[in-house]
Amino acid sequence: MTQQAQEQEQARGRARGRGRAPDQAPDALAPPRPPGGTRLWPKSFVDRLTAPLPGLRGIARLARESALRPRADGLADIQRLPFEPGPLPRVDDRTLAVTWVGHASWVVRIGGLTVLTDPVWSRKILGTPARVTPAGVAWSALPRVDAVVISHNHYDHLDAPTLARLPRDTPVFVPAGLGRWFTRRRFRTVTELDWWEASELGGVRLDFVPAHHWSKRSLVDTCRTLWGGWVLTDAEGQRVYFAGDTGYGHWFERIGARYPGIDLALLPIGAYEPRWWLSDVHCDPEEAVRAATDLGARRMAPMHWGTFLLSAEPVLEPLTRVRTAWERTGRPREDLWDLPVGGSRVLARRGSGASPG
Template identity: 85%
Template sequence: MTQQSESTKTTSTGKGTSRNTTSTTTRAEEDADDSASSSVQAEPRPQAGRLPAFAPLGPLEPLDPLEPLEPLDPLAPVTEPAELRPPGAPRLWPRSFASRLTAPLPGLKAFARFAREGAVRPGPEGLADIPRLPFEPGPLPRVDARTVAVSWAGHASWVVRIGGLTVLTDPVWSRRILGTPARITPVGVAWSALPRVDAVVISHNHYDHLDAPTLRRLPRDTPVFVPAGLARWFRRRRFTRITELDWWEGVELGGVRFDFVPAHHWSKRGLLDTCRTLWGGWVLTARDGQRVYFAGDTGYGHWFSRIGRRYPGIDLALLPIGAYDPRWWLSDVHCDPEEAVRAAQDLGAHRMAPMHWGTFVLSAEPVLEPLTRVRAAWQKAGLAREDLWDLPVGASRVLA
């Protein structure tokens, strides 16, 4: 979603606090949340140049003041991942994670400019390329415990096969999410084609990443790994195997390690819950050391190089390249294509797979522009073309 100009800010671990996370979400808001997405079945593509109107959320409520927390020094040398935490362990969290922001949230002046300029989606010319968006659904590849494969269902939703597990990232199989037009490409992987889902990872609570109708389709004993403060949302929906993690914490399932890492973003789902839950990305590491990084939603900044130092040898980075225009409004929380390529280099990733484009119209850039720009930026950086996995929606690649 949105944020404003970048600044560096000291982060905090949230450890040692004595306050439970407090939710201000009402029952009515949660009911609306569950019904916000109309259907999880894909429809034919919309016609070029035609989309319904989009209305952004209003100004953000003031953030609660935070008690000082134990600081996490972002400049401290890091060479090893942290010790593993027990899955499902109950946690205590601060009331707000506003101290983790790396840039201030937009205020009334920014919202006034946003409303005045009306730059929320492309014009007819920018939408004309909808029929050209790459969509090539195919069967999921056959894999074994030594194989890593990814299949792009669209937006930030991936089917990741690693270490013998099937993991869904930010699964959104719905046709529509709250506050946005319907998908402009169908879901790339049919729900019926999925193997048993061994785990789900969630990056943050925005509606285009946390979709209640999709998650309702999963067995309630599916292991779910979520940011700090988000377990309550899943408990309300009767999930029973929920693990909340802070930044730099990890958990293991079936021999695969799941580490939650920082991102330049924020969280908000209702009217009064700004930054009440954490946000971040995930590093998945198999027993044999094969490693996949899923960024979730993020702007460009210092975290990428630090993630790369702590988790060296990332084989594949799944990085967002869309929803970036206008830059004055979105630069702090959404990478543009050139920044995504720089992020892959900062991470030391061997390969990059673009995501977070070509599915939902969330901003003003032409719908095909993220793909053309990321290809140009990759070439300009002198990187090997075969290491840019610019997959069509529905396509898969296997890590050789």
């Protein structure tokens, strides 16, 4: 038995010992865990994979096809990528507002808190060309950051130079196993959560939910930390789902069933070509729209495109395809929040619609 197979079998055993298989959700929402604290985790989360990771044959095929980046014709529209930075909207503690910084980075204002998702303000990340649109919000324009949520440890979602700019008393909410990365950098309030677990901060509930993805940051840590998305719910029940990085699959229906009434789903639509390589871990635009339906989300805001060139599709294709897919559903056009980088939207009270920031 290979080491990977041994780790997978051990992880399955641990899951059986907890009385719940990794693909099953608890019967009721978990009570929130207090922020911070130290926990013990398995050495591997490979049992949480919903598809096998690519092997050497796949990597060799990718190299032969030279399919890592868009071709010249796919880059022709790079100057047309939507970039419209503006001031952050004014909010109160009963207002839900979002601002797209670029890629998977959002400024989420909810329940009186300012929450950053997967903050990446760096111009360049490891192994990827420099960003093609600047960060949509200047770091100096941010209000006090009340919390950070991280989906997983890939470099385009966990950016050390950006996080180093935060005060070390900033509460950070992370997947299981990733807390040590932050405590080594002297963050003092780090909360690690397993799938379907929750914490609470300032009256806002933060639930960590599954995703069809994986984790890796070095040559020796494949799936040693967990991955997932976040559901943020304020005291009035306003709810936003941040998917992080994910392929399409069964988790969306299960998340929607456990967290009904999602007002806004922040869903990835880019980094999907070639499909034979990326379909298990990245949604394409049509799948993202289908995911919004599975979730029962009232609105969808696309992300994970137009910032870093991570794959081979033309740079503007994700936007045109998601608009077409949304139109085909017959849902109101105003419920697709296809923001430019730097754009904001404010969610009015339920039944009152929404307005731009």
